[in-house]
Amino acid sequence: MDVKIERPKGIKGVKPIYWVYIGCGALALALIIWLATSDIASTYKVDRTGLNIADVKSQKFDDYVRVDGRIEPISTVQVSPEEGGIVMEKVVEEGAQVRKGDVIIRLSNSNLDLQILNAEAELAEKQNILRNTRISMEQDRLNNRTEQAQLELEVQRKHRAYLQKKRLFEDKLIAKEEYIQAKEDYDLAVRRQKLINQRLDQDSIYRLSQVDQMEDNLANMQMNIQLIRKRKEQLNVVSPIDGELGLLDVELGQNISAGQKIGQINDLTNYKVTGQIDEHYIDRVHKDLLATSAKKDQDMNLRLRKVFPEVREGKFKVEFVFTDKAPDKIRSGQTCYLSLQLGQPVDAVVIPKGTFYSATGGKWIFVVDSSGKKAYRRNIRLGRQNPEYYEVLEGLEPGERVITNGYESYGDATSLTIKD
Numbered sequence: 001m002d003v004k005i006e007r008p009k010g011i012k013g014v015k016p017i018y019w020v021y022i023g024c025g026a027l028a029l030a031l032i033i034w035l036a037t038s039d040i041a042s043t044y045k046v047d048r049t050g051l052n053i054a055d056v057k058s059q060k061f062d063d064y065v066r067v068d069g070r071i072e073p074i075s076t077v078q079v080s081p082e083e084g085g086i087v088m089e090k091v092v093e094e095g096a097q098v099r100k101g102d103v104i105i106r107l108s109n110s111n112l113d114l115q116i117l118n119a120e121a122e123l124a125e126k127q128n129i130l131r132n133t134r135i136s137m138e139q140d141r142l143n144n145r146t147e148q149a150q151l152e153l154e155v156q157r158k159h160r161a162y163l164q165k166k167r168l169f170e171d172k173l174i175a176k177e178e179y180i181q182a183k184e185d186y187d188l189a190v191r192r193q194k195l196i197n198q199r200l201d202q203d204s205i206y207r208l209s210q211v212d213q214m215e216d217n218l219a220n221m222q223m224n225i226q227l228i229r230k231r232k233e234q235l236n237v238v239s240p241i242d243g244e245l246g247l248l249d250v251e252l253g254q255n256i257s258a259g260q261k262i263g264q265i266n267d268l269t270n271y272k273v274t275g276q277i278d279e280h281y282i283d284r285v286h287k288d289l290l291a292t293s294a295k296k297d298q299d300m301n302l303r304l305r306k307v308f309p310e311v312r313e314g315k316f317k318v319e320f321v322f323t324d325k326a327p328d329k330i331r332s333g334q335t336c337y338l339s340l341q342l343g344q345p346v347d348a349v350v351i352p353k354g355t356f357y358s359a360t361g362g363k364w365i366f367v368v369d370s371s372g373k374k375a376y377r378r379n380i381r382l383g384r385q386n387p388e389y390y391e392v393l394e395g396l397e398p399g400e401r402v403i404t405n406g407y408e409s410y411g412d413a414t415s416l417t418i419k420d
Helices: 016-037 110-170 176-233 356-360
Strands: 043-047 053-055 057-061 064-079 085-090 103-108 236-238 243-248 263-278 290-293 301-312 315-322 335-341 346-352 364-368 374-379 381-385 389-394 401-403 415-419
Touching (some): 064 243, 064 315, 110 176, 356 364
Antiparallel strands (some): 057 346, 064 263, 064 335, 085 103, 103 236, 243 263, 263 315, 290 335, 301 315, 364 374, 364 401, 374 415
């Protein structure tokens, strides 16, 4: 009897043709993984004509920064009227040269005129009151002297009658009561004289005090009138300094408030230069740094006078003054280009500045190999910079070549193939 033989199961039962399929699939998968992890996948092809290839050099690194400056007057004084009013006349126009005290505009203020009239009327009234008070005091003084004279006469008479009565009483020619009455009349006259003298003295002191107070009030009113008249003089707005009238923002008939800015005077005895510097340099820029003109046809030497701490839109403001007399040909508002020296020149490895920095932050760069057909990404460390070069601290050697244009289109490529 024949026995049926069954085909074994599992791997041993796979047909040879399937092994071929499995091997091809594994090979394809390995190829995909290799491509994903090899330099082929991270290589980007670029045209040589679109590249900026620069040499790494060893040379003097000049530590400076370029500043676009604007020439301004050394100082500017604001013109503001101390008194408000209506513009009646513009004596000078913008751009005119003025001297200190020259009238710029004339104002009119009817309220101020009314205040002067009222103050003068009140002063006249106070003067009349003071005059009448003095006349009354003189009359009272005469009356008081008359009263004092009468009292003295009365005391003398009472005293004489008292002495007569006393002698008669001692000779027993009159009654005692008559003597006592004469003595009492004399004593009363003396006391009355003392009281009235005290009252007159107090009245005199009070009236003198009243006059002094009125004279003080009168003096204050006179001073007030002088101040009001001086205020009227201030309706003529004058130049506070010698200089150029750089701005005059008024029109005839315009109502100007006290303290309102209507113009400015530019002091042209000297000039200053203001500019903006990138905040990258904020820790290295300080007072008394020196700057020179960036143009050969401009002979300017300046000193950094002020560094403003506020940063706006990535820049901070600085102010320079001339170390010598300002050039004769410069004008207010003119643009000038300065080189601000941050440190002494030193020997350093440098590369030209380029747009690659915005993509890498200066942490890496593409270095071209000796064949000139490949470039590889390399980590570097940059230091200082000036308008032309970066200082290289690590990662590059003199004689090497680097790509300095932008890397935005290269993606995550770690190497470049350069096509001619």
